[in-house]
Amino acid sequence: MDSFTYTFAALRGVQAGREYFVAMCPLRVLPRLLQFDSQDLPPEMRAQRVLNRARIPALTRYIVEHPRDYVFSAITASIDGQVIFSPVGAQGALRNVGQLTVPLAARFIVNDGQHRRAAIEDALREQPDLGDETIAVVFFLDAGLKRSQQLFADLNTHAVRASASIGILYDFRSPLAQAARRVAAEVPAFKGMTEMERSSIANRSLKLFTLSGIYYATGALLRKHAEDEISPHEEQLAVAFWSALCDVIPEWGERIMRATSSLELRRDYIHFHSVTLHALGIAGADLVATYPRTWRDQLARLRPLDWRRTNQLWEGRAMVGGQLSKARAQIIRTASAIKQALALPLSPEELRLEQLPADDTTPADDDLLEAER
Numbered sequence: 001m002d003s004f005t006y007t008f009a010a011l012r013g014v015q016a017g018r019e020y021f022v023a024m025c026p027l028r029v030l031p032r033l034l035q036f037d038s039q040d041l042p043p044e045m046r047a048q049r050v051l052n053r054a055r056i057p058a059l060t061r062y063i064v065e066h067p068r069d070y071v072f073s074a075i076t077a078s079i080d081g082q083v084i085f086s087p088v089g090a091q092g093a094l095r096n097v098g099q100l101t102v103p104l105a106a107r108f109i110v111n112d113g114q115h116r117r118a119a120i121e122d123a124l125r126e127q128p129d130l131g132d133e134t135i136a137v138v139f140f141l142d143a144g145l146k147r148s149q150q151l152f153a154d155l156n157t158h159a160v161r162a163s164a165s166i167g168i169l170y171d172f173r174s175p176l177a178q179a180a181r182r183v184a185a186e187v188p189a190f191k192g193m194t195e196m197e198r199s200s201i202a203n204r205s206l207k208l209f210t211l212s213g214i215y216y217a218t219g220a221l222l223r224k225h226a227e228d229e230i231s232p233h234e235e236q237l238a239v240a241f242w243s244a245l246c247d248v249i250p251e252w253g254e255r256i257m258r259a260t261s262s263l264e265l266r267r268d269y270i271h272f273h274s275v276t277l278h279a280l281g282i283a284g285a286d287l288v289a290t291y292p293r294t295w296r297d298q299l300a301r302l303r304p305l306d307w308r309r310t311n312q313l314w315e316g317r318a319m320v321g322g323q324l325s326k327a328r329a330q331i332i333r334t335a336s337a338i339k340q341a342l343a344l345p346l347s348p349e350e351l352r353l354e355q356l357p358a359d360d361t362t363p364a365d366d367d368l369l370e371a372e373r
Helices: 053-065 092-096 114-126 128-132 145-157 164-169 175-186 211-222 232-248 254-259 262-268 274-290 295-302 328-341 348-355 366-370
Strands: 005-015 018-026 075-080 084-087 097-103 107-112 134-141
Touching (some): 053 114, 092 097, 107 145, 164 175, 164 211, 175 211, 175 232, 211 232, 232 274, 232 295, 328 348
Antiparallel strands (some): 075 107
8 A cells, every 4th residue: 555545455356247346454444444424414415324333332342352253244335436456367367366456535435334344443442453454345336326325225125134043043152142052952841842043933833932032031031141151050040940930831831832733822822922031031030039049939929820812911011902012111011910920029110111001112122132131
């Protein structure tokens, strides 16, 4: 890189009849190279959505805390300027391998990866030695604002996001993911009945629970987030708690589960769904805190509870208008009903929600869904 240009090792390719380039960009160069649109511009004048600053700290921590094994996919950007590609060879594959020279005056627009770029900038402030590492950047030659907007739309419209369940299944860094996998493998009601790949269950599926549902419920039970340490004792407590519920919830027993189809059980009962699992985790955390030695005995209070959807107790709690709801208020209200059955006092927030109309459905937020502190 001289004083007037950037030069990157790059590959050349063709899509839709247009040249594009994949360059290896040093992390220290990335923040200077890729600037954001003005956040004050109206949406129709921007090539990208507004940066969500709330997402940046978690991504930054991911880089800083895992400097030896973090991984980011390529960033996609458009270049508005005259670029020069210098191949290392004149024939064959080597004619598409070379150096990409870009003038400093060129304008770059991030089409995909603005949050990764912002997190890298913040991570470099904490660990400047990361600056010599590289990230792949896919450069398209810019044909104007509309083309950049279309690139953004195409990249996001056709992207397929992995389900939460399979992310948990493959996450060997998170102690909570490890605990959830163990719970799914060892608890009698969950063993062999948990959908490990998808976060929803098809009508014809033989599965009853989702791994993501077990993950969030166990996080609520242990009052842990994804990266929090979980001791062997806490992990065993989770297995013991969910196993103990199999003895007090009749429909979680082997006899009924074998004699009734998964479709019927999920259709007729609320406790095969994530909203109720999460609520059980919240109530369970308070139960274990209140009765650390005798919580198993206290669970017997749940034996008479009617978990059928037709029970009006669940309307305005796990259900709104006869439909299951994962809204934050509904999760907490469902937990409140379970806590009342366990003769546990309600927290101030739970008491407040009990006074609100049954159809007040505050959307669930990620922190609550991950773990109820």
